[in-house]
Amino acid sequence: MQRRVQRHRLILGGVAGLALLGGALALAWPRPPAEGSADVTFARDMSAHHAQAVEMSVTMVKRAADPAVKLLAQDILLTQQAQIGQMQGWLMAWGRPLAGTEAPLAGMDRTGMGLATPQQVQELAYLPVGVAERQYLQVMRRHHQGGVAMARLALRDLNRPEVRAFAGRVVTAQTSEIGAIDALLARRGVRPPTPTTAPKDEATATPMDGMTHE
Template sequence: MQRRVRRHRLIRALGAGLVGAAVVGGALAATWPRLPAEGSADVTFARDMSAHHAQAVEMSVTMVKRAADPAVKLLAQDILLTQQAQVGQMQGWLMAWGRPLAGTEAPMAGMNRAHMGLATAQQVQELAYLPVGVAERQYLQVMRRHHQGGVAMAQSALRDVNRPEVRAFAERVITAQTSEIEAIDALLAGRGVRPQTPTTAPKDEAAPTPMDGMTHE
């Protein structure tokens, strides 16, 4: 009789534990963000920022090879390594979320390229054959605008994305690229170049402005 009582108590205790675990598990499932859907802000940001980073990596590869100024070469190397690693991280998210690396539209399709800080195809190509000193200056000027666009993209993402890892990533981008803009300003100042602002930038190379929700034109 005592053995049956102990067995019943054990069964009740195990049952209560399973119920408690189910409640806790259900609560965690309810609070943890769902996997982002196609077209969500998280997926769009991962693809767009990957493409944005890819251009910075391309330009930096050229300057790692060509730059004569050790400070410019070091900056280019840092951007190359950091942003290439971040591209891998964002692509890893897309695979983990069950989303293709590319959507039906090209990344950043229809967006204002100047506001996003993207260099023109000609500017990217010129870095490979302009005199080294000229190429270094152009790289710094173009990369400054590129970083401004990246910061604006990350700030916009913070208003829309849901995944905690994406929010943390966007915050890191803002901090890191803002710091690098300051470093670029110092390098430009050493060359007697005044960084362009929205009031001094040429009309065809307007400085980035905040992008509300990354709206398309």
């Protein structure tokens, strides 16, 4: 009888210990971000932004004659497709739908984010290859600048450490790729626009004034 009482005490003590441990973990583990939070919005918006880069890069992986352009397109395709999967994985882990009630990037200045027009995306499939390569580089340069600006803007409000780290990597990686794109454009005799001379739709790296939610 005494052994049974001791065993019951041990079991009850173990259950109580597990309950305390679970409570402590619940307090320490951050809650999933709420619908409409900066983290959820960023994951959806950046996924949509990446999706256009992937679409254009798929075309150029198939069409580019310049090995350097083909390699750049392949790198953007693989990297940004993987990042879309990562961001969608976060949304599923947080219990949030992949799409919100609003369309991605709703209320934002698409030109300011460096997004290509539907016509520019379609033209990559049928323009002469050399012309398509140059257009891809110019459009992707603006696209990367918009992605960098989006990530920098989001860093002001993001709370989740993994999302903040991701946004920081976007800034670093895409800024580096802009340099590579500039070198490829220089080989074609194309000078990238500068902040002082570029028209507004060139979406330079610094001014992204229109890139805010309405």
